[in-house]
Amino acid sequence: MFALIGRKAGGPRGRSQALYLGAEERRVLPRPLRRVFRFCVSLATGRIHIPAHTGTVSAAGFFAAVGLYGMSLGGHGQAVAQATTAAVGFAIEDVRVSGNDQTSEIDILQLLGLDGTTSLVALDIDSARRKLSALPWVQYAEVRKIYPKTIEVMLKERQAFGIWQHGSELxxxxxNGSVIAPLRDNKFASLPLFVGRDAEAAAASFEDALSGWPELKNRVKAYVRIAGRRWDLHLDNGVVLKLPEGNVAKALAMLAKLEKDQGVLERDVAAVDLRLEDRTTVQLTPGALDRRREALDARSKALKKLGEQS
Structure with a gap:
């Protein structure tokens, strides 16, 4: 009986008690480190097989990563990526541009830096769009990649409405009055000329107000803004129409009546002042004024002679 009890004490129950007591006496590794410890044991005992040349490949990968990190810090990553992708067949060879009536294709290519070796993969579309939108005539730009070697540029350009003279600049x-670009040639000579401070902002609304008098509008060569409040119209024959600050329609109606009844704009007139509602003042040209003075002098002499004879 004693032997049976002794075997039971050394059996499974006894071993579990012994392990339990031993576990309390030794330290247990934290759970995250257990797998690492097991891997190291397996590696040391040869239970894990490492393929040949693993060290060489790992070293090459390490040096490649260090090189890429160094290029990134030095700002050369974009250049390396562009050169690499261009060399394997992604260099931009065809550029399709549409919507550019005033913008030169050469300016577009130079602005984007396309020199025949630029990579389509490395091209920054957002940056290209921002650069093109900064051109004077461009209102909106769209850039698309067409693989493997084509880029498509679509522009929407601004429309010239008139010429604004401010000081000696055109x-x-x-x-809407926004300045597009300086006037460089005479290809826009047919556009109306607006002169003076704030003339560019008020140009469109005033020209629209003249739509009811198309014959007069066709004769206007320059719209001159006076003190930012009113307009003088310079006609093709040199006559200046001085318009009021307000109620321009009434003043133009009065001018139309004078032109119909007396042909005032076809005479030797330098200016017609329409600023006052109750009267119209006509300024003669210097030659007409001299002739008028001569006529008045001759009339005075004739009257004087008649008086002496009587």
């Missing part, structure tokens, strides 16, 4: 303006 600039092309949009209908």
């Amino acid at each position: 600039s092309l303006i949009e209908k």
Whole structure:
């Protein structure tokens, strides 16, 4: 009986008690380190097989990573990526541009830096769009990649409405008054000329106000803004129409009546002042004024002679 009890004490129950007591006496590794410890034991005992040349490949990968990190810190990553992708067949060879009436294709290529070796993969579309939108005539730009070697540029350009003279400078303006670019040639000579401070901002609304008098509008060569409040119209025959600050329609109606009844704009007139509602003042040209003075002198002499004879 004693032997049976002794075997039971050394059996499974006894071993579990012994392990339990031993576990309390020794330290247990934290759970995250157990797998690492097991891997190291397996590696040391040869239970894990390492392929040949693993060390060489790992070293090459390590040096490649260090090189890429160094290029990134030095700012050469983009250049290396561009050169690499261009060398394998992604160099931009075809550029399709549309919507550019005033913008030169050469300016577009130079602005984007396309020199025949630029990589389509490395091209920054957002940066290219921002650069193109900064061109004077460009209102909106869209850039698309067409693999493997083509880039498509689509532009929407601003429309010139008139010429604005401010001081000695001439600039092309949009209908909303925004300046497009300086006037460089005479290809826009047919556009209306607006002169003076704030003339570019008020140009469109005033020209629209003249739509009811198309014959007069066709004869205007320059719209001159006076003190930012009113307009003088310079006609093709040199006559200056001085318009009021307000109620321009009434003043133009009065001018139309004078032109119909007396042909005032076809005479030796330098200016027609329409600023006052109750009267119209006509300024003669210097030659007409001299002739008028001569006529008045001759009339005075004739009257004087008649008086002496009587």
